[in-house]
Amino acid sequence: MSLLDDLVTAIEDYPHTDLTLEIIEVDPEGDSINVGETGTFTVQVTNSGALTVRNLVLTATGRSGVEVAGAGAGQPFAHTALSNTFDVLPGHQPGQPIRMPGSRMRFSAPGRAKAETDLIEVSVESWDTDFDHMTGAHSKEDAAAKGVYRAEVLPPS
Numbered sequence: 001m002s003l004l005d006d007l008v009t010a011i012e013d014y015p016h017t018d019l020t021l022e023i024i025e026v027d028p029e030g031d032s033i034n035v036g037e038t039g040t041f042t043v044q045v046t047n048s049g050a051l052t053v054r055n056l057v058l059t060a061t062g063r064s065g066v067e068v069a070g071a072g073a074g075q076p077f078a079h080t081a082l083s084n085t086f087d088v089l090p091g092h093q094p095g096q097p098i099r100m101p102g103s104r105m106r107f108s109a110p111g112r113a114k115a116e117t118d119l120i121e122v123s124v125e126s127w128d129t130d131f132d133h134m135t136g137a138h139s140k141e142d143a144a145a146k147g148v149y150r151a152e153v154l155p156p157s
Helices: 005-020 132-135
Strands: 019-027 038-045 052-062 067-069 081-082 085-088 105-108 120-130
Touching: 005 019, 005 120, 019 120, 038 052, 038 085, 052 067, 067 081, 081 105
Parallel strands: none
Antiparallel strands: 019 038, 038 105, 052 081, 052 085, 052 120, 067 105
C-alpha cells in the first residue's frame, strides 16, 4: 500500500481508534427505568488522536424497544435520532471530553419489562477533518535539514 492509501485507512479508522463516545447525564438517574417512562441524556466525545475533528454528528439508536429523539422538545421519537453538531474537537485532548452542544436528547423506555440490557447506543454518523493541527503543531525547527555551501578558500593573489 502507498502512503496515501495508509492515510485514507487511518482517517476511515479514526472514529473508532481515537474518539471515545460516552452517554452521560441520563435522567432519570440510576440502574433502572419504568416501563414507558421518558428521559433525557447527553453525549460527550473525547478526541485523543492527532486530527482536528469538525462537524461531528452522532446517531443515537434505541435498543431493546427504546425509542430516541433528537435534541429539542419538537423532535419525534424514532428508532434513531441525530445529535446536535459538535463544531470542533481539537486533536490531542485525552481527558478533556467535549459535551454535545445545545439541548439534551430524549428517550422512551420500552413498553414491557426487561432484564438489564443495552438501551441506547451512540455511533458516528458523519464528520470532517483537516490537517491544521498536524501541520501546525508538528511543524518545527529541524537542524538536520540543512544545506551547505562548500568551496576552496584561496590565499590573496
